[in-house]
Structure formats: C-alpha cells, structure tokens
Amino acid sequence: MENNNNLNNSEKKGIGRRDLIKGLAAVPVLGALAFSTSKKNAYDQNLKNSILRELNIDASTPPPTGPMAGDPVRLGIIGYGIRGKQLVKAAGFMARSEKEKLQKSALENPNDTRLKDFMEQENLNVRFTGVCDLFDVRAEEALDTVTTDDNKPKRFGTYQEMLASPDIDGVIIATPDHWHAPISIDAARAGKHVYVEKCMTHKVNETYELYDAVKTSGIVFQVGHQHRQTQSFVTARDVLRKNVLGHVSLVQACTNRNSDNGAWQYNIHEKASPETIDWQQFLGNAPQIPFNKEHFFRWRKWWEYGSGLAGDLLTHDYDRINCLFRMGIPKSATASGGIYTHKDGRDVPDVYHVVMEYPDFQMGTSQEKGKEKGFTFMYSATLGNQFGGRNTLLMGHDATLELLGNTITVHADPRSTRYKEMIKDKMIDPEVPLYSYNPMANGVDGVTSATAKYFANKGLLFTYRNGKRVDSTHLHIREWLSGIRNGTKVSCGIEEGFEEAISAHMTTLAFKLGRKIEWDADAKKIINVTEEEINQCDFITI
Amino acid sequence: MKTELKKAATLNYTNGQVTALVILRMLIGWHLLYEGVVKLYNPSWSAGPFLMDSKGIFSQFFFDLASNPAVLNVVDFLNIWGLIAIGLGLILGLFNKVAAIAGAILLSLYYLSHPPFIGLKYALPSEGSYLIVNKNLIEIFALIVLAVFPTGLQIGLDRLIALSRGKSVEPVENEELEKEAA
Incomplete structure (x- = not known):
C-alpha cells in the first residue's frame, strides 16, 4: 500500500493518500482566510453597530410630494435670463440652443449626463401660457422653448398684464432682486401662485409687505432655495x-x-x-x-x-443652516x-x-x-x-x-x-x-x-x-406644484423666506452703516436703525 | 501515453523551490481572494470612482467603461468574481497557470489605469511612494513567475485532476522536454 503511493514510482497511476494530502494541502489556507474574514467582518460590524446604535441616526429620504395628475398647471415665466432658463428647464422645457449644446457635449464627454438627466426628468404636467422678459431676444427664446403643439404661449409686455390674464395659475419669478417683491406682492393680490428666486426681497420694508400679502392671499408661495430638496x-x-x-x-x-x-x-x-x-x-x-x-x-x-x-x-x-436648525433671524448681525x-x-x-x-x-x-x-x-x-x-x-x-x-x-x-x-x-x-x-x-x-x-x-x-x-430645482418646483394641486406643504414658504430676507438685509444694513444690527424677535423689528437709515440703504427717497 | 506524459509534465524543483513558490502563490491568492470578498460584501462598492480617476494614455478607455452604467455593472461583476476565482485558483492550486496569467492580466489593467508615471497625480491616495514601479507591477511579475514555474501539480488540486485523468505528475528533465519539442 505504502509502495503504491511512492512518488518515485512513476509507472503507478491513480490517487494515493500522499497525493490527496498534496492535492488538498492548500485547503486549510482557505479555511484560515474564511475564518479571518468572518472574524474581521464581525469585528467591523460590531464596531459599526455599536456606534450606529449609540448615534441612532435615521438616514431617511424626504417624503415624496403628491401626484402631478389633473389638468396642466398654467404658468407664466417672468424673467428668462440665466436663472429663468434653468427654472423653465427644471419645469420640463429646455431651450433649443442648450439642447444642441448638451447633445454635442454628451457626444464629446460620455460623463456628461445632463441631457440624459433632463430627458429622464418626470413630466410635471405644466404649460407655460405666458412669458415676460424685457429683452426681446430672451422673450423670443422663451416663447420658442415653451411652445408645444397644444400650447401657444403669449408674450406679455408687462408683468401686470400677465397677472391680469385668466390663463395664468401661477408665476415663476426670476428677475433682478429689486423686482422680486413688487411682482410677488401683485401676484399674491391677484391670487396667482408664486415661485420666486432668492433673495426673496430687495428691501426691508417690502419684506413685511410681501409677508402680509402672501398671508392674506391663500396662494402657494415658494422661495427658490432648492437645496431644501437635497437628500x-x-x-x-x-x-x-x-x-x-x-x-x-x-x-x-x-x-x-x-x-x-x-x-x-x-x-x-x-x-x-x-x-x-x-x-x-x-x-x-x-x-x-x-x-x-x-x-x-x-x-x-x-x-x-x-x-x-x-x-x-x-x-x-x-x-441651508436654517433648514437644519430652524434658528430663524439672528439677535444681531x-x-x-x-x-x-x-x-x-x-x-x-x-x-x-x-x-x-x-x-x-x-x-x-x-x-x-x-x-x-x-x-x-x-x-x-x-x-x-x-x-x-x-x-x-x-x-x-x-x-x-x-x-x-x-x-x-x-x-x-x-x-x-x-x-x-x-x-x-x-x-x-x-x-x-x-x-x-x-x-x-x-x-x-x-x-x-x-x-x-x-x-x-x-x-x-x-x-x-x-x-x-435628480435636479434639485426640478424637485423644488415639483413641491410647489404639488402644493398648488394637492395642498401639500412647501419647504421654503413665506415664513422661511421672511427669515432669509430679513437676515440678509440685516447684514447689508450692517455693512452699509458700519455697525452691528439688532433684531427684536417679539416685536418682529430691526431695533437700532432709524427709518431714514433703512430708506437710505434701500434707495428710497421720500 | 507519451503526449499525456508531456502534458502533465512538471519541472523538477527542489523541495525548497516548491515551498517558496507555493507560499508565494498562496500569499498572492490570499490577497486577491480577500480583495474580491471585500468588494462582494460591500453593496456600495463600484469600480466607477477608481476608473474615473484614471490617468495616462489608456485613461479614455477606462472612462468609457465607467460612463456606461450597463458596462460598469459588467466590469464590477467581472472584477469581483475574477478576483475571487483567481484567488481561489492560486490558493487551491487549481488551474494554476491560467489563474496566474489571468491575475497578471487583471492587475495589468489596474496598473495601466493608474500608472505611476512622472506628472500623473491621482485623487485616490496611494500608501507609498512609487515611480514607474509600484506594488501592482511587482505582483504582476510575481504572477508571471508563478505561471512560468507552476506548482499546482506539486501542491494543489491540479495534481488530483491530472492523476484522476491518468496523467503522470512526475517531474520531467529539461532535456527530455527539449527532445520532445524538437
């Protein structure tokens, strides 16, 4: 038996005991690796679990907003500049020139998925029935972008005309800052829903006026801080x-x-x-x-x-910080x-x-x-x-x-x-x-x-x-539309917008006046600045 | 009979040579197998970020792999199971030569995607200082050594496969091999 397995006996065939040992000699190594791996996994998992148990953080996603079903929401875009274009795109309509640019870019750089992301964007079931821009070229481009087979939008010479139109349910405002409040206030009073870019207002006093206008109107109001959608x-x-x-x-x-x-x-x-x-x-x-x-x-x-x-x-x-802390307006800036x-x-x-x-x-x-x-x-x-x-x-x-x-x-x-x-x-x-x-x-x-x-x-x-x-702005507009359609809550409404605007304006006043600006939370007022100083900083001549 | 003998023929190593080669084979096998297992058990692992960090003349090829999600899935799958299969082959001495060559090819892809050449800088940190020669390159050539000096017939499942097919696993003298070749 022993002789049969002798390695030196080259004429013998078949598998003997020593061959088995040599053939399977490596198996224990595999066992050692499996054992070490499972020990390491258990160690890592235990460490991770005890830390996670200690922290108990719930990594959940924002709740989905409601369905986009029903009749299309009829929107007007006011201001079709850089941001206006992005907002209209986020709502579902990409300008022809941008589409061509992105097509070219995607061909040259396969990592550029911007066009693909846009094409896969959910249909928000909206129709831009009106456009308003003070520069003819941009107004024409806006018309070209939002025109579809079943929707021929109208160009309005002034935003007031747009707000007077019965074909508009809501407006997206992407004008320079000094127009944000006047347009938003008029829109709220006309009962049109508002999505307005930041900063919500340009001046201190119009911030209060807009706050009241929105509060008494019942419209759905959203400020364009789209990062609130960030997972x-x-x-x-x-x-x-x-x-x-x-x-x-x-x-x-x-x-x-x-x-x-x-x-x-x-x-x-x-x-x-x-x-x-x-x-x-x-x-x-x-x-x-x-x-x-x-x-x-x-x-x-x-x-x-x-x-x-x-x-x-x-x-x-x-x-971003107010979204986390909800700390509101600072005591001083x-x-x-x-x-x-x-x-x-x-x-x-x-x-x-x-x-x-x-x-x-x-x-x-x-x-x-x-x-x-x-x-x-x-x-x-x-x-x-x-x-x-x-x-x-x-x-x-x-x-x-x-x-x-x-x-x-x-x-x-x-x-x-x-x-x-x-x-x-x-x-x-x-x-x-x-x-x-x-x-x-x-x-x-x-x-x-x-x-x-x-x-x-x-x-x-x-x-x-x-x-x-997903484009954050797309989700932010979707949230606004869901508010209009389903009555769901928006994440950056008038309260958040008021806090954002006042806080920003306090820093502007501090910068321009060269001193610390203080806020009285109970009186909801900036306290150590005179009306004249505020008006002077806000270019208001009386 | 003659051809069978040649097929299963193995080089005539000393015990010391067999020991050193088998240990090297198992160390590399352990390394690759563990790399594969770690990736398998990490659900968020993907070769994507590594490929996107490619530099050098082949970088476009690696970008192309990473940019197509379907292709990237295949790359991830092949990477994980390739590492596991090669690692198992080396440790167990199963298809020793094929495993060593496949390992060298896989590592060559890693090397070519991140060559440590002058002027190329990477986002992913490396744990040492390298110029042209890095640990990937050394492991590639260690695997080539293992492919040229296979040991599966001495220690490994290859021995059992050869024997079960009735082949001889006895060492053949070099002169004999040369004669056969001639």
Whole structure:
C-alpha cells in the first residue's frame, strides 16, 4: 500500500493518500482566510453597530410630494435670463440652443449626463401660457422653448398684464432682486401662485409687505432655495435631533469663487440696445439712470438692483443652516468686506464676512446644565479665490458635522464628553469619520465648470432619489406644484423666506452703516436703525 | 501515453523551490481572494470612482467603461468574481497557470489605469511612494513567475485532476522536454 503511493514510482497511476494530502494541502489556507474574514467582518460590524446604535441616526429620504395628475398647471415665466432658463428647464422645457449644446457635449464627454438627466426628468404636467422678459431676444427664446403643439404661449409686455390674464395659475419669478417683491406682492393680490428666486426681497420694508400679502392671499408661495430638496438634509436634521454633535457653538459657511461667471460678469448680449430692452421697466423703483447694458445684464454688481453676496450666496448658506436648525433671524448681525478683486465699477463688495449671533438658541448638550445655549453663524466669502477646502461646518462640543453637497461626514471631537469612553476604548477614532452619508456612493458624477462645481458642492445643482441623480430645482418646483394641486406643504414658504430676507438685509444694513444690527424677535423689528437709515440703504427717497 | 506524459509534465524543483513558490502563490491568492470578498460584501462598492480617476494614455478607455452604467455593472461583476476565482485558483492550486496569467492580466489593467508615471497625480491616495514601479507591477511579475514555474501539480488540486485523468505528475528533465519539442 505504502509502495503504491511512492512518488518515485512513476509507472503507478491513480490517487494515493500522499497525493490527496498534496492535492488538498492548500485547503486549510482557505479555511484560515474564511475564518479571518468572518472574524474581521464581525469585528467591523460590531464596531459599526455599536456606534450606529449609540448615534441612532435615521438616514431617511424626504417624503415624496403628491401626484402631478389633473389638468396642466398654467404658468407664466417672468424673467428668462440665466436663472429663468434653468427654472423653465427644471419645469420640463429646455431651450433649443442648450439642447444642441448638451447633445454635442454628451457626444464629446460620455460623463456628461445632463441631457440624459433632463430627458429622464418626470413630466410635471405644466404649460407655460405666458412669458415676460424685457429683452426681446430672451422673450423670443422663451416663447420658442415653451411652445408645444397644444400650447401657444403669449408674450406679455408687462408683468401686470400677465397677472391680469385668466390663463395664468401661477408665476415663476426670476428677475433682478429689486423686482422680486413688487411682482410677488401683485401676484399674491391677484391670487396667482408664486415661485420666486432668492433673495426673496430687495428691501426691508417690502419684506413685511410681501409677508402680509402672501398671508392674506391663500396662494402657494415658494422661495427658490432648492437645496431644501437635497437628500442629505433630512439625515443631517436627524443628526442634530439625536444630539450627535452636542452643543454647537459655531457654524461656518463659506463661498470661494474665482471665475468671471462666479463674480457676476455675465455675458452682454450683442443685440442689447434701447430698442430691444425695455429699460424704464427694468429700472422700476431703482434710481433713474440712462440706458446701460452692463447694469441690465450684470445687475448683481450694483446694490440698486441686486443684494450682493448677501442676497445671492449668503442666503443659500443661511437657508441651508436654517433648514437644519430652524434658528430663524439672528439677535444681531455684523458684516464687513470690500471690493478687493473686481475693481470694475461695481458697488457691491467681492469679499464679504458676516457674523450672526444666536445667544438664546437652545440645542441639546452632553455637558452640565447651562451649556446648551447660544451659537454664532459665520459666513465668509471671496470672489477672488476658489480654494475648495472651506466646507460648511457645524462645530459641536462632541462632534463636527461637515456638509458637502449631498454628503455628510461627522467626526467625533477628541475632547467630547459624550464619546469620551468610546474614544478611550478605541471604538471611536476622532481621525476617522464617526458617521458618513453619501447617497451617490454607487454612481459617478460629472460636473463641468468651476461655478457648477461650487453649486454642486452646496447641494444646489442636483440630489438623489432612489439612487438616481435628480435636479434639485426640478424637485423644488415639483413641491410647489404639488402644493398648488394637492395642498401639500412647501419647504421654503413665506415664513422661511421672511427669515432669509430679513437676515440678509440685516447684514447689508450692517455693512452699509458700519455697525452691528439688532433684531427684536417679539416685536418682529430691526431695533437700532432709524427709518431714514433703512430708506437710505434701500434707495428710497421720500 | 507519451503526449499525456508531456502534458502533465512538471519541472523538477527542489523541495525548497516548491515551498517558496507555493507560499508565494498562496500569499498572492490570499490577497486577491480577500480583495474580491471585500468588494462582494460591500453593496456600495463600484469600480466607477477608481476608473474615473484614471490617468495616462489608456485613461479614455477606462472612462468609457465607467460612463456606461450597463458596462460598469459588467466590469464590477467581472472584477469581483475574477478576483475571487483567481484567488481561489492560486490558493487551491487549481488551474494554476491560467489563474496566474489571468491575475497578471487583471492587475495589468489596474496598473495601466493608474500608472505611476512622472506628472500623473491621482485623487485616490496611494500608501507609498512609487515611480514607474509600484506594488501592482511587482505582483504582476510575481504572477508571471508563478505561471512560468507552476506548482499546482506539486501542491494543489491540479495534481488530483491530472492523476484522476491518468496523467503522470512526475517531474520531467529539461532535456527530455527539449527532445520532445524538437
């Protein structure tokens, strides 16, 4: 028997005991790997489970809004500039020129799924029955974009005519800031639903007027802070509710942009002229000056029509935090900055810093009583640099939450009270995220320009639903339409818009007057500024 | 009989050579198998981000793979099960030569998608400092060594397969092989 298995016996065939041993010698190695793998998995899972159990964060998605069934909602678009075009696209109609551009781009760069995303966008069952733009070229383009076989839209020379039309159920307002409130107020009084871009208003007093107009009208009113649709915000809110961060003392949000487009140096159309632009209507309540192309196309560069960094970008970051904390209007605000990069005749600063104080805002704490109150919201912006490292941070005693577009990362603080034992037991490593949430972990994303990347990082471009990439603005408009159709709640209504506008205006007043501006929450009033000062800052001559 | 003998023929190693080669085979097998298993058990894993981080002359090819979701699914599937199959083959000594060559090809794809050449920078961090030669390249050539010096017939299931087919697993002298070839 032994001889039969002798290796040296080359004439013998068949499998002997020694052959079996040699043939299966490696199997124990496989067993060792399986054993180690299962041990490692169990270790990781146990660690993860105990952390997740401790944190108990509910990573849920925003509830879906109601159905888009029934008769089409008849909309009017007021202002078909850069943003107006995006809003109309989000509602279902892409301009011909953009479609051609995206087709070309998709051919050259297979990662560019913008056209595909648009084609897959849900049909919101709307009809644009009216368009209104003061520049003929844009009005014509808007007409061309929203015309369909069964819908021939009308161009209105003024928004008042549009609001008087019985064929309009609601309006989307994407005008310069100084027109937001006058149009919204008239629309509310005419019983037309309103979707208005941020900043909700341009002036302090019109903010109150719009608030009352909406409150007494019964219309569905939505401010264009589309990041409220971002999937990660619901999860971030739960992180705060479960007091994962402990007492948050400082919130930081920043804007870093360094491109012409990011500094509002928008394209001036070659056909722009007093013949093609209704200049008087553009000026509205702004100081009366002769025709000026640059003011028309690059209105964000002047306080007279825009709200600077405060209204354009601070409002987004403020509202992102307000969406999480619901902290409302600050007790006080200061602002400072200057024109340090774009010395091109603009009068709004291109570096802007804001500090908002919330000394009485209450949140949970893991420390002794009395340490749960108060935080500062700091906003810091420059249009002369696009360093990507200044993400939104919610800095708590126990942990720091980093908000980047659709992702959330939480790091435990090395000096945390709540996680002290877990850090000591090496269950939590402050260097490694305690919790991270990334709904796009399975996908690949392509964002093209620097400004687009800035917006994507703020969750302003797209979010995810069921693992699919969706335009946030599309969802925000859908929410508004569902409010109109089904009576469901909107996420950025008049209360949120009022808080956003007043907070932004407080920083503008602080910047212009060079002092700290205070808010009386009970009286709902800015207290240490005279009516004259407010009017002076808002270009109101009496 | 003669041809069968040649087919199953194996090189004449010393015990030390067999031991060293088999240990190398198992180490690489362990590495690849574990890589495959980790990916299999991570539902959110995809080759997408890695492929999108490709640099160098072949990067377009890897971008193309990543940009089509259907193709990316196939790539992910082949990656996971390729790693598992190659890892099992190397550890068990099953189809030793095929497993070693397939492993070298798979690793070559990783290497070519992220070549450590001058001027190429990657978003995904690497754990060491590399210039032209990195650990992928070394593992590729270790697998080529294992393909040229197979050991499945000495230690591994290949031995049992050969024997069950009635082939000889005895070492053949090099001169004998050369004679056969001539």
